[in-house]
Amino acid sequence: MLTLVLLLLLKGLCLCIRGAFGASATYNVGGDKGWVVGLVNYTEWAANHTFYTGDSLVFLYEAEVHTVLEVGKSGYEDCSSANAIASYEDGKTSVVLRQAGTHYFICGVAQHCPAGQKLQVVALDAPAPPPNSGPPAFMTAGGLQPSTNLGTSLPSLPLPLSSLLTLGPISYYILLL
Numbered sequence: 001m002l003t004l005v006l007l008l009l010l011k012g013l014c015l016c017i018r019g020a021f022g023a024s025a026t027y028n029v030g031g032d033k034g035w036v037v038g039l040v041n042y043t044e045w046a047a048n049h050t051f052y053t054g055d056s057l058v059f060l061y062e063a064e065v066h067t068v069l070e071v072g073k074s075g076y077e078d079c080s081s082a083n084a085i086a087s088y089e090d091g092k093t094s095v096v097l098r099q100a101g102t103h104y105f106i107c108g109v110a111q112h113c114p115a116g117q118k119l120q121v122v123a124l125d126a127p128a129p130p131p132n133s134g135p136p137a138f139m140t141a142g143g144l145q146p147s148t149n150l151g152t153s154l155p156s157l158p159l160p161l162s163s164l165l166t167l168g169p170i171s172y173y174i175l176l177l
């Protein structure tokens, strides 16, 4: 439970940082395990991240063993490479999520996709950077007046010291008002 709260906090923090700087992020698909067959649930992996346009997915894999095919929805569902949009086999494939919406990737090696080596991610529109990073308006529009120097504006005391002692500090304060 605590871990979940911490994760949520971290996620919020990431969003804040992203909002403040408009930076794009890079994700290693599958985390430490990379782009493999049978070891990573890529649906789960994707669900643990929030993707925005401009972010990059990096597929790390053995070039002779796996490939990365970007496909459409039906290619993803049927594990079909027939209408692949793009094909990579270099072992380190970086794909920028340029369009908002769902992106589909499969491994083109026989039986890898049906065994779970397939990924779909939803890219959200990247949040706009803040319009102005200057100081808040109240600090520049004359809202802040020079502080009054209390030391010089105190009225000269109209009462002798003895009466002050009798009146007490509270009454003296009221008199000053």
Ligand SMILES: [Cu+2]
Pocket: 036, 037, 065, 066, 067, 107, 108, 109, 112, 113, 117
């Ligand atoms: Cu594969």
